[in-house]
Amino acid sequence: MQTNSRTKRWLVSAAVLSASAMAVSGCAGAGGGGGGGEEGTTTLTLATVNNPQMKDMEELKGEFEAEHPDIKVNFIQMEENDLRDAVTKDVATQGGQYDIVTVGSYEVPIWGQNDWLVDLSDLAADTEGYDVDDLLAPVREALTVDDQLFAVPFYAESSFLMYNKQILSDAGITLSDDPTWQEVAEAAKAVHSDDVAGICLRGKPGWGELFAPLTTVVQTFGGNWFDEDWNAQVNSPEFTEAVQFYTDLVKDAGQADPVSTGFTECLNLFGQGKAAMWYDATSAAGSVESPELSTVAGNVGYTHAPVVETEESGWLWAWNLAIPKTSKKQEAAWEFVSWATSKDYINLVGEELGWSRVPPGSRESTYEIPEYQDEAGAFAGLTKEIMTSVNPTQPGVDPQPWVGIQYVTIPEFQDLGNQVSQEIAEVFAGRATVEEALAAGQKLGEEAGAAQK
Numbered sequence: 311m312q313t314n315s316r317t318k319r320w321l322v323s324a325a326v327l328s329a330s331a332m333a334v335s336g337c338a339g340a341g342g343g344g345g346g347g348e349e350g351t352t353t354l355t356l357a358t359v360n361n362p363q364m365k366d367m368e369e370l371k372g373e374f375e376a377e378h379p380d381i382k383v384n385f386i387q388m389e390e391n392d393l394r395d396a397v398t399k400d401v402a403t404q405g406g407q408y409d410i411v412t413v414g415s416y417e418v419p420i421w422g423q424n425d426w427l428v429d430l431s432d433l434a435a436d437t438e439g440y441d442v443d444d445l446l447a448p449v450r451e452a453l454t455v456d457d458q459l460f461a462v463p464f465y466a467e468s469s470f471l472m473y474n475k476q477i478l479s480d481a482g483i484t485l486s487d488d489p490t491w492q493e494v495a496e497a498a499k500a501v502h503s504d505d506v507a508g509i510c511l512r513g514k515p516g517w518g519e520l521f522a523p524l525t526t527v528v529q530t531f532g533g534n535w536f537d538e539d540w541n542a543q544v545n546s547p548e549f550t551e552a553v554q555f556y557t558d559l560v561k562d563a564g565q566a567d568p569v570s571t572g573f574t575e576c577l578n579l580f581g582q583g584k585a586a587m588w589y590d591a592t593s594a595a596g597s598v599e600s601p602e603l604s605t606v607a608g609n610v611g612y613t614h615a616p617v618v619e620t621e622e623s624g625w626l627w628a629w630n631l632a633i634p635k636t637s638k639k640q641e642a643a644w645e646f647v648s649w650a651t652s653k654d655y656i657n658l659v660g661e662e663l664g665w666s667r668v669p670p671g672s673r674e675s676t677y678e679i680p681e682y683q684d685e686a687g688a689f690a691g692l693t694k695e696i697m698t699s700v701n702p703t704q705p706g707v708d709p710q711p712w713v714g715i716q717y718v719t720i721p722e723f724q725d726l727g728n729q730v731s732q733e734i735a736e737v738f739a740g741r742a743t744v745e746e747a748l749a750a751g752q753k754l755g756e757e758a759g760a761a762q763k
Contacts, residue, residue, distance in 0.1 A: 352642045353382045357397050358412035359629060360387040360574070362597045363465050363669050366659060367650055373658060374649050381642050383410075390572065391516045394724070401426045406636035409643045413461060414518065415452045415628045416717045416724075422460035428633040431459045433644050440648055444673045448697065449628045452713075461630035462651045466671030467593040468615075468624035468696040469526060469716075470689075475611045477501055477586040491527065491555065491616040494587065498563035501586045510576040510585040511560050513568025515735045517717065517727025520572075522625060523589055524734075525716045526615060528552040529706035530623035535718050535726075535755060538709050540762040542755030544730065545748040548707075554744045557737050569735045581606060589615065591627070592670065592696065595689035599666040607666075612689045614696065619707050624696045625716040628671070660685075671697055711762075722758035729754055 358364045368385040375382060386408075388396060393412065400407045401421060413421070421427050434442045442450070442459070449466040453459060471494065473485060481501045486493065498508030512520050528534065533548030543549055560568045565579055573590060577597060580588040581604035588594070601607045615624040631647045633640055649655060656676055659668050665685035668676060670693055676682060677694055705715040712719045717727070730751035736742035 351380055351382055352639055353384055354409040354639060354643055354646060355384050355386065355407065356410040356412075356646070357386045357388065357393060357400075357408045359390050359393045361390075361593075361629070362577075362603070362667070363593065363629075364412065366663055366667055366669075367464070370655075370658060370662060374646060377649075378642075378645060381645060383646055389574075390518055391514075394516075394518065398724075401634050401636070404636050406634070406638070408634060409637040409639050410647060411632050411634060412464070412629055413632045415449075415626070415630070416518075416714065416719060418453045418461045418630060418632065419455045419719060420721055421632075422455045422458060426635055427460040428635055428637075428640055428644075429458045429460060430462060430633070430644070430647075431457070434459060434462065434648070437644075437648050439654075440652060441675075444653070444675050446671060446674060446697065448626060448702070449672065452626070452628065452702070453630060461632035462647060463628040463630050463672040464651055465593055465669035466626075466628035466697065467591045468626055468671075468693065468700055469523065469590060470592050470615055470624060470692065470696060471587060471589050471613050472580065472595065472598060473587045473611045473613070474580075474583065474585075474606055475609050477506065477583075478611075485611070485613055488614045489616050491530070491618050494589075494616045495555070495559050495563070498559065498587055502563040506583070507565040507579065507585040508563030509559065509587040509589070510565045510571065510579050511556065511568070511589060512572050512576060513560060513564075513735070513738050514570060514572035514575070515728065515731040516572070517724055517731060520731040520734065521727045522591075522627070522716045524553065524556055526623045526625050526705070527556050529715070530616070530618045530620045531555070532619045532707040534706045534708065534710055535723075536710065536712075536759050536762075538711055540711060540759040542752055542759045544755040545745070545752040550744060550748055553734065553737075553748060557734065557744060560738065568738045592624075592689065592693040595693070596667045596670065596686070599686065599688065600664055602664070610688065612692050614692075620705070622696070622700050623705070624700045625705075626697060626700050626702050627716065720758065720762060722761055726751075726754050726758045 371383050397411045434440050449463045453461045483497045502508030512523050528549050531548050531552035533546055533552055537543055565571050576588050577594055579585040583606050597603045598610055599607045617623045633643045637643055656668050665682045668682055702713050702715050733747035733750050737744055737747050
C-alpha cells in the first residue's frame with residue numbers, strides 16, 4: 311500500500327475535524343507527553359482504550375515502576391471511538407501529547423508508512439529475552455511494513471460466538487460447532503424474553519464498533535465494501551441482505567437500545583446473564599470466565615463465528631503498543647512497551663489476576679503455559695485455532711485488493727465506516743430503511759474507491 315502526499319493531507323484534515331468534534335462534545339484526552347514529574351523521574355503518557363486487559367495493565371503498572379523507579383506511567387483510558395479520534399489527531403498533527411499509544415492493526419501500516427511511529431525492529435531484537443519470533447506470526451506480519459516493525463501486540467483476537475449454556479440447555483437448544491447465522495437467529499428468538507436478550511450484537515456507531523462484527527457478517531453473506539477494482543459494493547444485494555439480517559436480528563431478539571451498545575456494554579450484559587448469546591471478540595472470554603468480573607464464569611460455551619457462504623467468518627485484530635515519533639522519551643517508552651508485551655508480563659497477569667485474564671493471541675508461548683491451559687481451556691485452543699484459520703487476504707466469497715478482514719486498509723475507510731454506521735443507526739432507530747442507509751453509503755464508498763484507482 312502506498313501513502314502519497316494527498317493521503318497524508320486527507321488524514322491530517324480528517325484528524326483535525328475529528329478533534330474539533332471532540333472538543334465540542336467534551337471528549338478529548340487529557341495529559342501530555344512532556345511532563346517531567348519529580349526531579350530525575352521520566353513521566354510517560356500512555357493513551358489506551360478502556361478495555362479490561364488495558365485496565366489490568368494499569369493495575370499492574372506499579373510492578374514496572376518498582377523495577378524502574380526513574381519512570382512513571384500516566385494512563386489515559388478512553389472509549390474506543392474517542393481514543394481513535396484523540397490519537398489520530400495527535401499523531402497526524404504531530405502534537406506530541408502521548409509517549410505511548412494503543413493503536414489497532416488497521417492504523418499501524420498506514421501510520422508507519424507516514425513516518426508517524428518509531429520503528430521498533432532493532433529495539434525488539436536487541437532487548438534480551440523479548441523474543442520477537444514468539445509473537446504470533448499473522449499478528450506480527452500485520453504490524454510490519456517493508457521489514458519494519460512499527461508496533462508490538464499487547465493482545466490479539468479473532469471473533470467467535472459465546473453462549474450461556476444454562477439458558478440454551480433449559481430451552482432444549484444445542485448449537486453446532488460451526489453454526490450458521492440462520493441457526494443462531496432461530497436460537498436467539500427462541501430464548502429471547504423481556505429479561506434476557508436472545509443475543510447481544512454491537513450497534514454503536516463507529517467503524518471499529520458496529521462494523522467490526524457487521525463486516526464479517528457482510529462477508530460471509532457474500533458481500534464486501536469493494537470489488538477487486540475498487541468499485542464500491544455498499545448497496546449490493548449481498549451487502550443489503552446481510553445488513554437487513556443483522557438489524558432484523560437485533561430488533562427481534564437483541565438487546566434494548568442497540569445504538570448505545572458496543573463491546574463494553576455487550577460484555578456487561580452477557581457477563582451479568584442478561585444475554586443468552588454474544589458474537590464478538592475472542593479476547594472477551596478472559597473477562598467472561600473471571601469470577602471477579604462475571605456471574606456466568608464456568609457456564610459459557612464457545613463456538614466458531616457463524617457463517618453463511620464461507621467456511622470461516624472470524625476477524626483478525628490486535629491492540630498494539632506503539633511509540634509516536636514525536637515522543638521525546640522514546641527510550642523510556644520502549645522500556646514500558648517491552649515490559650507490557652513480554653512473556654514475563656503474561657506470567658505476572660496469570661499469577662496476580664488469574665490465568666483467564668492473560669492477554670491472549672499475542673505470543674505462541676502463552677498457549678504452552680500449563681496454568682493457562684488449565685484455566686482458559688474452554689476458549690484458549692479455539693481462539694488460536696480460529697486466529698490461524700482465518701484468511702485476511704480473502705475473508706469473503708470474492709477476491710479483494712487489500713489485506714484485512716473487518717476493515718479496509720485505506721485511510722479513507724475510517725471516515726467511510728463511521729459515516730455508514732451512522733446511517734445504520736437510523737435504521738435501528740426506525741427512521742430509515744436499510745436500502746436508504748446503504749444508498750447513502752454507496753455514494754461515500756464510490757468516493758473512497760475512486761481515490762484508490
